Amino acid sequence: MTVLDTRHTTVSPSRRGLTPRRGGGGGAAGYLFVAGYTILLLAFGVFPTGYSFYLALTNDQGQFTGLNQFVKVIQDYRFVPAFTNILVYLVMWLVLLVVLTVLVAVVLRSRMRPGLSALFRFLYYIPGALAGVASVLVWLFMLDPDVSPASWLLNSLGFHSFAAVLAPGNLPVIFVLIAFWTGAGGWMVVMYGALNNIPDEVLEAAKMDGAGPWKTAWHIQIPMIRQWIAYMTILAFAAGTQLFVEPQLLQTASLGRVSPTWSPNQLAYVFAFQQGDFNGAAAISVFLLALGLICAGLLVTRSNLFTLDEK
Amino acid sequence: MRSPGFLKSGTGRRTARNAAAVLSLCAVTALAGCASATSSPSSTSSGGGTAFKPVKQDNASQITVWTDSTRLPQVQAYQKANPGAKLNVVTYDGSADGSTYLQTKVQLFDRTGKGWPDVVFGSPTDVTWASQPTKPNAIPFAAPLDQNLVPQATLDNFAKGSLAPCQFNGHTYCVRNDIAQVVLWYNKSLMEKWHYQVPTTWEQYQALGLKVAKEHPGYLVGSVGDTNSQESYFWSSQCPAFQLTNPTTLRTNLQDPNCTRMSKLLDSLISAKAVSTQGFFSQGFAKNSGSKVLMANGPSWYGQYLFNTAFKTPAKQITAAAPLTWSGESTAATGNVGGGVWMVSSHSANLKAATDLTTWLTTSTANQSKAPTYPAYVPAAKAWLANPTNSSYFATDVSGVFQQAANEVWTGWSNTKFSDATAWSSVVLPALTSGKSLTATLPAWQSAIADEAKANGYAVTTK
Numbered sequence: 001m002t003v004l005d006t007r008h009t010t011v012s013p014s015r016r017g018l019t020p021r022r023g024g025g026g027g028a029a030g031y032l033f034v035a036g037y038t039i040l041l042l043a044f045g046v047f048p049t050g051y052s053f054y055l056a057l058t059n060d061q062g063q064f065t066g067l068n069q070f071v072k073v074i075q076d077y078r079f080v081p082a083f084t085n086i087l088v089y090l091v092m093w094l095v096l097l098v099v100l101t102v103l104v105a106v107v108l109r110s111r112m113r114p115g116l117s118a119l120f121r122f123l124y125y126i127p128g129a130l131a132g133v134a135s136v137l138v139w140l141f142m143l144d145p146d147v148s149p150a151s152w153l154l155n156s157l158g159f160h161s162f163a164a165v166l167a168p169g170n171l172p173v174i175f176v177l178i179a180f181w182t183g184a185g186g187w188m189v190v191m192y193g194a195l196n197n198i199p200d201e202v203l204e205a206a207k208m209d210g211a212g213p214w215k216t217a218w219h220i221q222i223p224m225i226r227q228w229i230a231y232m233t234i235l236a237f238a239a240g241t242q243l244f245v246e247p248q249l250l251q252t253a254s255l256g257r258v259s260p261t262w263s264p265n266q267l268a269y270v271f272a273f274q275q276g277d278f279n280g281a282a283a284i285s286v287f288l289l290a291l292g293l294i295c296a297g298l299l300v301t302r303s304n305l306f307t308l309d310e311k
Numbered sequence: 312m313r314s315p316g317f318l319k320s321g322t323g324r325r326t327a328r329n330a331a332a333v334l335s336l337c338a339v340t341a342l343a344g345c346a347s348a349t350s351s352p353s354s355t356s357s358g359g360g361t362a363f364k365p366v367k368q369d370n371a372s373q374i375t376v377w378t379d380s381t382r383l384p385q386v387q388a389y390q391k392a393n394p395g396a397k398l399n400v401v402t403y404d405g406s407a408d409g410s411t412y413l414q415t416k417v418q419l420f421d422r423t424g425k426g427w428p429d430v431v432f433g434s435p436t437d438v439t440w441a442s443q444p445t446k447p448n449a450i451p452f453a454a455p456l457d458q459n460l461v462p463q464a465t466l467d468n469f470a471k472g473s474l475a476p477c478q479f480n481g482h483t484y485c486v487r488n489d490i491a492q493v494v495l496w497y498n499k500s501l502m503e504k505w506h507y508q509v510p511t512t513w514e515q516y517q518a519l520g521l522k523v524a525k526e527h528p529g530y531l532v533g534s535v536g537d538t539n540s541q542e543s544y545f546w547s548s549q550c551p552a553f554q555l556t557n558p559t560t561l562r563t564n565l566q567d568p569n570c571t572r573m574s575k576l577l578d579s580l581i582s583a584k585a586v587s588t589q590g591f592f593s594q595g596f597a598k599n600s601g602s603k604v605l606m607a608n609g610p611s612w613y614g615q616y617l618f619n620t621a622f623k624t625p626a627k628q629i630t631a632a633a634p635l636t637w638s639g640e641s642t643a644a645t646g647n648v649g650g651g652v653w654m655v656s657s658h659s660a661n662l663k664a665a666t667d668l669t670t671w672l673t674t675s676t677a678n679q680s681k682a683p684t685y686p687a688y689v690p691a692a693k694a695w696l697a698n699p700t701n702s703s704y705f706a707t708d709v710s711g712v713f714q715q716a717a718n719e720v721w722t723g724w725s726n727t728k729f730s731d732a733t734a735w736s737s738v739v740l741p742a743l744t745s746g747k748s749l750t751a752t753l754p755a756w757q758s759a760i761a762d763e764a765k766a767n768g769y770a771v772t773t774k
Contacts, residue, residue, distance in 0.1 A: 146595030256736030
C-alpha cells in the first residue's frame with residue numbers, strides 16, 4: 001500500500017502544472033506523514049492544554065469552581081507584577097527584534113557582497129546554536145563586573161557589582177539582551193531567505209522607477225515579507241510569554257536577588273511546586289495561552305498570514 | 312501598500328465579539344454557585360491523634376538517601392562502617408539559600424504516588440511542609456520519629472530548643488543535624504595590632520565600626536548582603552519578623568523597637584562603609600575584600616566555611632566572642648543561620664535502615680566529632696569541640712563561646728512554610744544596593760513577608 005502511495009505522490013508534481021490547486025489526492029501517505037506530528041501534538045500539546053483547562057476550572061478535590069481559580073490568581077499579589085514584567089519585556093523584545101532583524105536582513109541582502117553577507121549570517125547565527133541554559137550562563141559572566149570581559153563597559157555605566165547590574169529596573173533589558181543574542185541570528189537568516197524570494201524583476205522595476213536602496217526596502221522589500229515578519233512576531237511573542245529559564249537561573253545565580261516570581265511562568269511554577277496549588281498554576285497557564293492566542297489571532301488576520309497566494 | 316487584510320478585519324472583530332459574549336455568559340453561569348478555589352486545609356486531615364501507619368516493610372530493601380555535598384562524606388562513612396547497608400546516595404542542594412528543590416520533588420512524588428527518597432537532609436524550613444500533607448489524602452512526607460522509631464532518651468539529648476523546628480502537633484518529624492548559633496567572629500591579630508577592644512554590646516560594636524571606618528577605611532565589621540544576613544542581625548536583635556503566634560498566624564512587625572534599633576545601627580555602619588551591602592558569599596567578595604574583614608556577626612560555621620575556606624585567612628588569626636547584647640538588657644539572645652535536619656520518609660519500605668542511618672548520622676560521636684558543623688546532639692557536640700581539627704584553626708578556644716551561644720538562640724523567630732530568605736533577598740537587598748537605607752526599606756520588607764505569608768495560608772498580624 002505504501003508503495004502504491006509513493007508512486008501516486010511521485011506522479012503528482014508533473015500534474016501540478018495542469019491543475020492550479022491540488023485536490024484531495026494526498027491519500028493515506030499524507031496522513032502517514034502527518035501522523036507522527038499529530039500524535040506528538042495530541043500527547044504533548046492538546047492533551048496537556050485540555051488537562052490544564054480541567055485543572056483551572058476545578059479545585060484540588062476535583063470540584064467544579066467556575067472562574068474562581070482565575071479570580072484567585074488575579075488577586076494574588078504577584079500576578080500583576082509578573083504580567084507587567086513580561087509585558088514590558090515583550091514590548092522591548094518584539095520592537096527590537098522586528099526592527100533590527102529586518103534592518104540587518106535588508107542590509108545583508110542588498111548592501112553587501114554575497115561572501116561577506118554569508119559570513120555575517122553565519123556569525124549572527126552562532127549564538128543561536130547554544131542551548132538556552134548555556135547562553136544564560138554566558139551572560140552571567142558577561143554581566144558580572146568581577147569577571148566580565150566587558151567590565152570596563154559595565155564600570156563606565158556605573159555598575160560596579162553584579163548586584164548593581166541586577167537592579168529590578170534592569171532585568172527586562174538583560175532578558176532582552178539574552179533573547180536577542182540567542183534568538184535574533186536565526187531570524188536574520190530566515191528574513192534573508194524571505195528577501196531572496198522577491199523576484200529580481202520587481203527590484204529592477206523599482207530601480208528603473210528611481211527608487212533608491214532605502215526606498216526599495218521600505219516600499220517593496222519589507223511589504224513583501226510582511227507575512228514573514230508576522231510569523232516571526234507570533235513565534236517570538238509565544239516564546240517570550242513563556243520566559244522561564246532566564247529569570248530562574250538568574251534568580252539562583254544572584255542568590256535570590258531576582259524575584260522568584262518575576263515572570264508568569266515562574267509564578268505558575270511557584271504555585272504548583274511550592275504552594276502545591278496545581279489548579280492555580282493551571283489558571284495562570286490558561287491566561288498565558290489566551291494572551292498568546294489573542295496576539296496570534298490579531299497578527300494572523302491583519303497580515304493575511306494564512307491567505308494563499310493567488311498565482 | 313494596503314493589503315486586503317484590512318478589509319477582512321471586520322469579520323475578525325465580529326468573531327471576537329461573539330467569543331467575548333460567549334465567554335462572559337460562561338462567567339456568569341460559572342460564578343453562580345461553584346466550589347471554592349482555595350486549597351482545602353490540610354492540617355485537619357491528619358492530625359497528631361492518628362497513629363502513623365508505615366507501608367509494608369522490607370528490611371532487606373535498598374534505601375535512597377538525599378544529602379547535600381557537605382554531609383556526603385558522613386553518609387559515605389556510614390556505608391563504610393556498615394558494608395551490609397544498601398544505600399543509594401544522591402547529592403542535591405540540601406535546601407541551601409532558600410532552594411525549594413526537595414519540596415518541588417515531593418509535591419510531584421505525592422502526585423505520582425512513588426519515588427520518594429527514604430532519608431533526606433534538609434533545612435528546618437522543609438519540616439514545616441514535610442510535617443503536613445501536601446494535598447488532601449496525602450500522607451505527610453516526614454515520618455514522626457517519636458513514634459517507635461527513635462527512642463525518647465535519644466531525642467532528649469539534643470541541645471535545648473534545637474528540635475523545636477522538628478516539632479508539629481506534638482510529634483517530632485526530624486532530628487537536627489547541626490545548629491548554627493550566631494556568634495561574633497573577629498580577627499584577633501588585627502584587633503590586637505590596632506589595640507581595639509572586642510565589643511560585648513551592640514553599642515560598642517557600632518562605635519568600633521565607625522572608628523574602623525575612620526582609622527582603617529576599607530576594613531569591614533560585617534555584611535548585610537547575603538541571603539541569610541537577616542538571621543545574623545535581626546534574629547539576634549529579637550525582631551518579630553517571622554513569629555508564629557500559633558501554627559496558622561504569623562506576626563510580622565518590623566516597626567517594633569527591636570527591629571528599628573538594628574536597622575538604625577546597621578544604617579549608620581553601612582553609610583560609614585564599615586558594613587558591606589555586598590554579601591560575604593557573593594561573587595568576587597573573597598577576592599576583593601576577603602582579607603579586610605575585621606569582624607563578622609554570624610553563625611558558628613563562618614569560622615571554617617567563610618574565613619578558612621572562602622577567605623583563606625591564615626590559621627590562628629580568627630576567633631569568636633560571645634553573642635552581643637544590648638546595653639541595659641539582661642537576657643542575651645542570638646540568631647541562628649541554618650543548621651540542617653535529617654528526615655525519614657513516611658513512605659519508606661525500610662524504616663529500620665532509614666532510622667538507623669539517621670540516628671547514626673546525628674548522634675554517633677565517632678561521626679559527629681568529625682562533622683563539618685556544630686552538632687545539635689549534646690554528647691556529640693562535646694566530642695566535636697574536643698576534636699583538635701575543629702579548633703586548631705582558631706586563635707583561641709571557641710568551645711565556651713559556642714556552648715553558650717547554642718543555649719541563647721532566640722525562639723521568637725519561627726520556621727515558616729516559606730523561606731525567610733526570599734523577601735530579604737529579592738526586596739531588601741536590591742533596595743540597599745540602589746542606595747536606600749535599611750530603615751526606609753523595613754515597610755517594604757514587612758509587606759513582602761505579609762504577602763508571602765498570606766499566599767502560603769497564614770493569617771497575618773502586624774501588631
